[in-house]
Amino acid sequence: MADPVPVTSGKGSYLFSENGNAYLDAISSWWVNLHGHGHPYIAEKIYQQALTLEQVIFAGFTHEPAVRLAERLLPVLPGNFSKIFYSDNGSTSTEVALKMAIQFWWNQGATKRKKILAFKNSYHGDTFGAMSVSDRSVFTLAFHDLFFEVIFIDTPGHSNISALKKLIEDQAETIAAFIYEPLVQGAGGIKIYDAAPMNELLDIVHHSGILCIADEVMTGFGRTGTLFASEQLQVQPDIICLSKGLTGGTMALGITACTEQVYQAYVTDDKLKTFFHGHSFTANPLACTAALASLDLLEKDDCTAAQKMICKMNLSFAEKLQQYRSIKEIRVSGTILAFEISRGKDEYLNQVSATVTSLALQQGVYLRPLGNTVYIMPPYCIAKNELEKIYAVIEKIIDEIG
Numbered sequence: 463m464a465d466p467v468p469v470t471s472g473k474g475s476y477l478f479s480e481n482g483n484a485y486l487d488a489i490s491s492w493w494v495n496l497h498g499h500g501h502p503y504i505a506e507k508i509y510q511q512a513l514t515l516e517q518v519i520f521a522g523f524t525h526e527p528a529v530r531l532a533e534r535l536l537p538v539l540p541g542n543f544s545k546i547f548y549s550d551n552g553s554t555s556t557e558v559a560l561k562m563a564i565q566f567w568w569n570q571g572a573t574k575r576k577k578i579l580a581f582k583n584s585y586h587g588d589t590f591g592a593m594s595v596s597d598r599s600v601f602t603l604a605f606h607d608l609f610f611e612v613i614f615i616d617t618p619g620h621s622n623i624s625a626l627k628k629l630i631e632d633q634a635e636t637i638a639a640f641i642y643e644p645l646v647q648g649a650g651g652i653k654i655y656d657a658a659p660m661n662e663l664l665d666i667v668h669h670s671g672i673l674c675i676a677d678e679v680m681t682g683f684g685r686t687g688t689l690f691a692s693e694q695l696q697v698q699p700d701i702i703c704l705s706k707g708l709t710g711g712t713m714a715l716g717i718t719a720c721t722e723q724v725y726q727a728y729v730t731d732d733k734l735k736t737f738f739h740g741h742s743f744t745a746n747p748l749a750c751t752a753a754l755a756s757l758d759l760l761e762k763d764d765c766t767a768a769q770k771m772i773c774k775m776n777l778s779f780a781e782k783l784q785q786y787r788s789i790k791e792i793r794v795s796g797t798i799l800a801f802e803i804s805r806g807k808d809e810y811l812n813q814v815s816a817t818v819t820s821l822a823l824q825q826g827v828y829l830r831p832l833g834n835t836v837y838i839m840p841p842y843c844i845a846k847n848e849l850e851k852i853y854a855v856i857e858k859i860i861d862e863i864g
């Protein structure tokens with residue numbers, strides 16, 4: 463393991479280190495940053511909010527940033543959402559979604575509906591519930607016998623869709639919810655799957671009464687070319703999870719939104735049917751303010767134009783990458799581009815990530831492959847020449863190690 467790089471500041475697409483180096487942040491600091499580092503507009507809004515109200519308990523109290531953020535998000539979310547539940551990161555947003563879905567059935571006395579349906583190769587976070595519905599991998603090995611029961615299925619394709627439909631129909635009565643990363647499985651290796659078979663799958667899930675939970679923690683806020691990936695699908699979710707880019711990548715905040723139908727299962731005088739879940743920093747006013755500022759910036763024409771530019775340049779670069787024999791599975795979803803790289807000698811395979819990271823850093827670009835999957839997910843403030851530099855460095859690395 464290389465020593466961590468001491469970062470002293472960030473501006474726009476760049477991170478600056480203690481020893482005076484500048485690095486283009488090609489992965490948006492692990493997928494969170496949308497508008498660049500040290501953004502003066504977001505910083506100013508957070509500062510003003512810090513002088514006004516930095517934090518308050520969110521039970522029995524509410525505040526303007528939380529109310530405004532909910533009012534602003536509800537109309538743009540993909541589907542018919544009516545309520546926003548705040549937490550403080552991506553894992554809690556999915557944890558809340560799972561609890562919300564299971565208690566939805568419990569409150570109605572449908573106690574058989576307890577199982578969760580999830581995709582193999584998925585990632586929904588690192589807390590226990592989130593881990594349970596994520597791919598069972600070496601990262602979670604120590605905990606496997608403590609996880610709850612999950613039905614794992616492959617992502618749908620034309621060859622397996624009939625089998626998947628049958629499986630869901632057979633077990634529907636025991637399934638509370640289906641959690642999925644729409645169109646792109648992020649931490650599982652930037653795996654992209656087709657919308658058409660997914661539409662068929664979601665259709666059957668929806669008609670079987672199973673609640674659909676879209677985990678858009680990574681795909682949200684423009685990454686896949688639309689504001690939310692679910693917009694590219696026909697069936698809209700009952701619950702949606704947001705975090706990462708929600709605050710433009712400046713502060714920790716999580717959102718779990720639900721439809722009126724889900725919410726109504728909790729509207730009763732029976733105190734036992736309350737949704738008991740809260741964190742100290744639930745709906746932190748600074749984080750909500752940062753999210754509002756990020757939405758202001760997202761709505762600007764130059765941000766839309768920049769996203770379009772990234773999408774377009776990614777497609778041409780993907781085309782260009784076809785010439786390299788050492789790389790495979792070149793894929794693009796909007797502003798995200800990924801491919802697999804293999805080295806000639808097998809014994810070096812597990813070193814690919816560290817090698818690529820170190821070679822890229824030497825050339826002023828920050829990349830962090832997931833195993834053999836090299837990918838970029840740049841912030842929307844990136845300039846054309848900066849993106850070209852990232853591409854050039856990637857080509858050089860392929861030449862060197864491919």
Ligand SMILES: *Cc1c(COP(=O)(O)O)cnc(C)c1O
Pocket residue numbers: 551552553554556585586587588643648649677678679680681705706
């Ligand atoms: C990152 C991620 C999470 C977890 O978010 P954290 O804020 O890191 O806990 C959950 N789901 C998806 C799809 C993610 O990419």
